[in-house]
Amino acid sequence: MNTAKPRYQQLKDLIIGRISxxxxxxxxxxxxxxxxxxxxxxxxxxxxxxxxxLNDEGYVERxxxxxxxxxxxxSQSHLLEVHNIADEIAQRGHSHASKVLRQSLxxxxxxxARALHVEQGTEVFHLLLVHFENGAPIQLEDRHVxxxxxxxxxxxxxxxxxxxxxxxxxxxxxxxxxxxxxxxxNAAVRKHLNFExxxxxxxxxxxxxxxxxPVTFARLHHPGSRYELTxxxxxxGTPRSTSADVVQLEKLRQ
Amino acid sequence: MNTAKPRYQQLKDLIIGRISxxxxxxxxxxxxxxxxxxxxxxxxxxxxxxxxxLNDEGYVERxxxxxxxxxxxxSQSHLLEVHNIADEIAQRGHSHASKVLRQSLxxxxxxxARALHVEQGTEVFHLLLVHFENGAPIQLEDRHVxxxxxxxxxxxxxxxxxxxxxxxxxxxxxxxxxxxxxxxxNAAVRKHLNFExxxxxxxxxxxxxxxxxPVTFARLHHPGSRYELTxxxxxxGTPRSTSADVVQLEKLRQ
DNA sequence: GTCCCAAAGTTGTATATACAGGCTAGTACA
DNA sequence: TGTACTAGCCTGTATATACAACTTTGGGAC
Numbered sequence: 001m002n003t004a005k006p007r008y009q010q011l012k013d014l015i016i017g018r019i020s021x022x023x024x025x026x027x028x029x030x031x032x033x034x035x036x037x038x039x040x041x042x043x044x045x046x047x048x049x050x051x052x053x054l055n056d057e058g059y060v061e062r063x064x065x066x067x068x069x070x071x072x073x074x075s076q077s078h079l080l081e082v083h084n085i086a087d088e089i090a091q092r093g094h095s096h097a098s099k100v101l102r103q104s105l106x107x108x109x110x111x112x113a114r115a116l117h118v119e120q121g122t123e124v125f126h127l128l129l130v131h132f133e134n135g136a137p138i139q140l141e142d143r144h145v146x147x148x149x150x151x152x153x154x155x156x157x158x159x160x161x162x163x164x165x166x167x168x169x170x171x172x173x174x175x176x177x178x179x180x181x182x183x184x185x186n187a188a189v190r191k192h193l194n195f196e197x198x199x200x201x202x203x204x205x206x207x208x209x210x211x212x213x214p215v216t217f218a219r220l221h222h223p224g225s226r227y228e229l230t231x232x233x234x235x236x237g238t239p240r241s242t243s244a245d246v247v248q249l250e251k252l253r254q
Numbered sequence: 255m256n257t258a259k260p261r262y263q264q265l266k267d268l269i270i271g272r273i274s275x276x277x278x279x280x281x282x283x284x285x286x287x288x289x290x291x292x293x294x295x296x297x298x299x300x301x302x303x304x305x306x307x308l309n310d311e312g313y314v315e316r317x318x319x320x321x322x323x324x325x326x327x328x329s330q331s332h333l334l335e336v337h338n339i340a341d342e343i344a345q346r347g348h349s350h351a352s353k354v355l356r357q358s359l360x361x362x363x364x365x366x367a368r369a370l371h372v373e374q375g376t377e378v379f380h381l382l383l384v385h386f387e388n389g390a391p392i393q394l395e396d397r398h399v400x401x402x403x404x405x406x407x408x409x410x411x412x413x414x415x416x417x418x419x420x421x422x423x424x425x426x427x428x429x430x431x432x433x434x435x436x437x438x439x440n441a442a443v444r445k446h447l448n449f450e451x452x453x454x455x456x457x458x459x460x461x462x463x464x465x466x467x468p469v470t471f472a473r474l475h476h477p478g479s480r481y482e483l484t485x486x487x488x489x490x491g492t493p494r495s496t497s498a499d500v501v502q503l504e505k506l507r508q
Numbered sequence: 509g510t511c512c513c514a515a516a517g518t519t520g521t522a523t524a525t526a527c528a529g530g531c532t533a534g535t536a537c538a
Numbered sequence: 539t540g541t542a543c544t545a546g547c548c549t550g551t552a553t554a555t556a557c558a559a560c561t562t563t564g565g566g567a568c
Contacts, residue, residue, distance in 0.1 A: 006550080006551060006552085007551080007552075008551080008552090032517080032518060032519085033518080033519070034517080034518080042552080042553090043552060043553040043554065044553090044554085044555095045552075045553065045554085045555095046551085046552060046553075048519080048520080048521095049551095049552095051519090052519095052520090056310075062518095062519065062520090063518085063519075063560085063561085064518065064519040064520065064559065064560050064561080065517080065518055065519065065559075065560035065561035065562075066517095066518065066519085066560080066561060066562080067517090067518060067519080067561095068518090068519085179482050179483065180434055180456070180482060180483040181436075181456065181478060181482045181483075182435075182436035182437070182454040182455055182456035182457075182476075182478035183436070183454050183478055183479075184452055184453070184454050184478075198438055198452070199438070200436040200437050200438050200454035200455070200478070201436055201454070202434070202435065202436035203436075222436075224435065224436035224437055224438075224454070225437075228433050228434060228435045229433065229434040229435075260520080260521060260522085261521080261522075262521080262522090286547080286548060286549085287548080287549075288547080288548080296522080296523085297522060297523040297524065298523090298524085298525095299522075299523065299524085299525095300521085300522060300523075302549080302550080302551095303521095303522095305549090306549095306550090316548095316549065316550090317530085317531085317548085317549080318529070318530050318531080318548065318549040318550065319529075319530030319531030319532080319547080319548050319549065320530080320531060320532085320547095320548065320549085321531095321547090321548060321549080322548090322549085
């Protein structure tokens with residue numbers, strides 16, 4: 001069965017590899033067609049096809065007369081990274097900071113117990129954090145975690161590693177569900193996120209599963225005037241859409 | 255500015271045209287590369303590129319040794335349903351109705367012209383509708399359509415066939431982008447959707463492409479207290495996910 | 509110094525050619 | 539009759555070549 005991959009595909013794999021490994025960063029220059037001809041001993045048309053398809057798939061951007069550059073859109077394509085607001089902010093070249101408001105063991109009640117599929121009164125961890133982008137509050141994270149999945153939860157320093165990053169390391173993501181709502185924030189949310197008068201809140205409610213059971217239930221509030229969710233869809237048939245159709249958070253331009 | 259389109263693009267447009275017009279039906283055979291060489295006086299590599307890209311974009315399916323065939327677009331139905339609020343409501347077992355508030359030819363300005371990639375002042379269709387679920391207003395649809403894609407737009411009865419359904423029938427969906435925001439509605443939106451005092455609005459802004467060009471730009475406003483977006487992820491590795499990772503509109507339970 | 513233009517490098521497209529491999533129908537042969 | 543094989547068409551890939559258009563850079567004319 002081992003028919004060798006076509007050479008244009010080998011070129012694509014090579015470049016994708018350098019991008020995922022970090023050897024090539026967003027906006028870095030990718031070898032030109034003629035350089036690939038020399039380096040890889042292929043014809044220019046083969047190099048052209050490889051780079052053109054990488055362009056079509058969003059990995060790189062090509063500018064006639066200038067060159068080929070790594071696009072900054074694809075780099076954070078993993079679903080797990082989408083869950084991590086610190087990476088998201090870092091990818092925009094901004095600085096992330098967070099402040100832990102609460103980190104405690106509680107008894108699950110009502111909506112939380114139902115969402116996590118545990119009995120009323122079961123012990124769960126409760127985390128409350130504010131995330132800042134360039135100093136401005138951008139997300140209020142109100143999260144409950146099933147105790148069994150993360151027994152060390154109270155000892156973690158969530159100002160250096162976000163709860164999302166910590167949880168995906170201790171409980172591999174199997175499935176995720178999210179709900180997006182627009183609401184008027186209550187007083188606490190307004191205060192923590194410095195809402196303007198009458199500003200709406202974009203709320204993402206996310207549940208994740210690992211090993212077939214719910215792990216965490218998070219309510220993520222964002223200021224409506226400074227945050228939006230963007231999604232991209234390419235119908236079946238378009239090559240390599242695995243990451244393109246993931247919904248990811250992106251800050252409003254301006 | 256009128257530089258002629260590249261020939262491979264002309265070939266693609268020709269075949270896409272025959273498909274949209276119905277001249278070519280699903281599973282029909284598309285002219286082979288060598289036939290296109292004869293008919294269109296191009297080289298085989300040019301014909302190859304046109305057909306290969308149509309294959310990548312899902313318009314046709316190519317089988318080595320047999321030929322090229324029009325694919326049936328059933329696979330896109332998931333997405334089409336997502337775009338069509340009438341189907342969405344019907345799926346919940348509720349009744350859908352809509353009222354056309356505006357159906358006119360306008361000159362694209364500002365944001366609309368930029369979103370549709372047309373010159374300022376280009377003529378576009380403007381549609382404004384309210385959709386009702388069981389008699390309650392549930393979506394205000396504010397849509398602009400590039401005139402070339404749907405010349406019959408003014409004659410359509412959008413109270414019996416939604417704009418979304420009509421558009422996907424005349425311009426096969428190639429790509430979609432959507433942005434979700436939470437805002438405070440202006441007076442017009444409040445009035446048409448019967449907003450309560452201080453209620454937030456969940457806005458979905460969606461652009462779709464066909465044949466490589468933007469087709470339509472829609473702003474869909476929903477009452478924040480009665481609407482939410484739900485999404486579901488399964489990480490790569492689990493069965494093929496075309497429909498699972500599409501964000502779909504769903505009404506709040508309860 | 510400033511402006512203009514040419515050169516070099518880049519992508520974008522188009523063509524001619526070649527060979528490999530899949531599929532099918534029809535023919536030759538047992 | 540039935541089987542095997544081959545000819546012919548199809549797609550898939552790879553190469554060499556050519557020209558066009560765009561961008562940057564540097565050098566020469568003024």
